[in-house]
Amino acid sequence: MKKLFVGNLPSCTTEDSLLAHFSQFGKVHSIRLVKDLFSGQCKGFGFLEMEGHEARIAINGTKEQSFEGNFLKVKYEEEKARNRRR
Numbered sequence: 001m002k003k004l005f006v007g008n009l010p011s012c013t014t015e016d017s018l019l020a021h022f023s024q025f026g027k028v029h030s031i032r033l034v035k036d037l038f039s040g041q042c043k044g045f046g047f048l049e050m051e052g053h054e055a056r057i058a059i060n061g062t063k064e065q066s067f068e069g070n071f072l073k074v075k076y077e078e079e080k081a082r083n084r085r086r
Contacts, residue, residue: 001029002055006046007073009033013042017068025061026054047077 005078015031022028033046050058055076062074 001049002052003047003077004055004058005073005075005077006048007044008070009042009044009046009072010068010070011041011044013046013068018048019045021048022048022058022065025058026050034048 009018013033015033018031018033019028027050028049029049030045031048035041036043057074059074059076062072065071
């Protein structure tokens with residue numbers, strides 16, 4: 001299972017619309033949109049989980065497609081370094 005970062009999302013993005021878009025590349029196991037606390041609108045990015053080979057297909061497939069007028073920035077989520085000060 002790979003976690004993907006999805007950026008450049010329009011503020012009107014919903015989990016359902018993102019699921020519909022990424023389902024064309026494979027099964028989406030989970031979606032988490034980062035939303036504004038007060039307005040409830042998408043802040044422009046989110047995360048989703050897909051199987052490894054499907055995640056690679058999604059990264060390559062979204063380079064050529066627009067999503068609600070925006071070209072998405074999709075990449076593997078980077079692991080945060082643990083215990084940076086040792």
